[in-house]
Amino acid sequence: MAVLLIEAGTALSDSPRLLGPAQIRTLAAEIGVRPTKTLGQNFVHDANTVRRIVAESGVGVDDTVLEVGPGLGSLTLALLGAAGRVVAVEIDPVLAARLPATIEEFAPVQADRFTVVTADAMTVGQADLPVAPTALVANLPYNVAVPVLLHLMAEFPTIATALVMVQAEVADRLAAGPGGRVYGVPSVKARYFGTVRRAGAVGRNVFWPEPKVESGLVRIDRTQAHPDDPGVRRSVFAVIDAAFAQRRKTMRSALAGWAGGAVEAERRLRAAGIDPGIRGERLDIDDFVRLAAVDAS
Structure with missing residues (x-):
């Protein structure tokens, strides 16, 4: 569970103040921001929801949290009440420019533990952040x-x-296990990094504007079960993509293009201890890792 950061001599009143619906709309109006579908912007305005997210995350004073898409700062403020440091990555330069002032106003005691980086989360790298999260x-x-x-x-x-x-449907896919109806590429690739589970649901009414879809929480706890090597990971992900490109086909047929023919695909599958007649949706991440490691003939 998350812990509330209270330094010696610091009163509870010095904890961050969280944003509600009125503050969200006021902040948006001040900087002329209207949420856009292009950037997937839906701002959380419910304090209990951000508290629940922080509690489920389990972050504490020893953590440096990476937050993506902080928006107007709803979740950011709650995170600053629990984590040692928060680094936020925001693609919208207007929102990014306003965040430090918001943090200074609503979390003055924690403001020196907050950094915002204006960047695209799809391409942000280690060199872009001041510290490793x-x-x-x-x-x-x-x-x-x-x-x-x-x-x-x-x-x-x-x-x-x-x-x-x-989105709730995406949460279901990420957390799905082998053999499930929605088990697929996201499910397997997420498992390369660790254990994955559903961590709750979030209603539409806590957002502004209210989205047309339900939302869900997903938690990943990293393990060291698979190599932290970009080349190995790319090889494994290539096999996963091929296996699910035509998910109703057997692995022998689905991997023919990847392996250079059905005969070679069958050879590699057998070498990895996998039945060539099985479908990809029945395999777990460990199966794909073994398969990717089999040398080409």
Whole structure:
């Protein structure tokens, strides 16, 4: 569970003040911001929701949290009440420019532990951040949630835990296990980095503007089960993509293009201890890792 950061001699009243609906609309009006679908902007205006997200993330005073898409600062303020430091990545320069003043106003005691970086989360790298993050907590833009999540987990191996809010259907896919109806590419690739589970649901009424879809929380706890090597990861992900490109086909047929023919695909599958007649949706990440490691003939 998250802990409230209260330094010696610091009163509880010095904890960050959280944003409500009125503050959200006032801030947006001040800087002339209207949420856009292009950037996937839906601002959380419910204090209990951001408290719940922070609690589920488990971040504490030893954590440096990477937040993506902080928007007007709702979740940021709650994170500053628990984490040692928050680094926010915001693609919108207007929002990014306003955030420091918002933090100074609503969390003056914690303001020196906050940094905002104006960047695209799809391309942000280690050199862009002032310090390596230990946790990812974010309300991800729903239109690019999966690629952003996978990029950040790959780019920042120091991230030990991730707690992200995404569209409910995407949350289901990420957390699905082998054999499930919605198990697919996102499910398997997320498991390359660690254990994945659903961590709750979020209603539409806590956002402004209210989205047309339900939202869900997904948590990833990183493990060291698979190599933290970009080349190995790319090879594994290539096999996953091929296996699910035509998900109703057997692995022998689905991997024919990837392997250079059905015969070679079958050879590699058998070498990895996988039944060539099985479908990709029945395999777990460990199966794909073994398969990618089989040398070409």
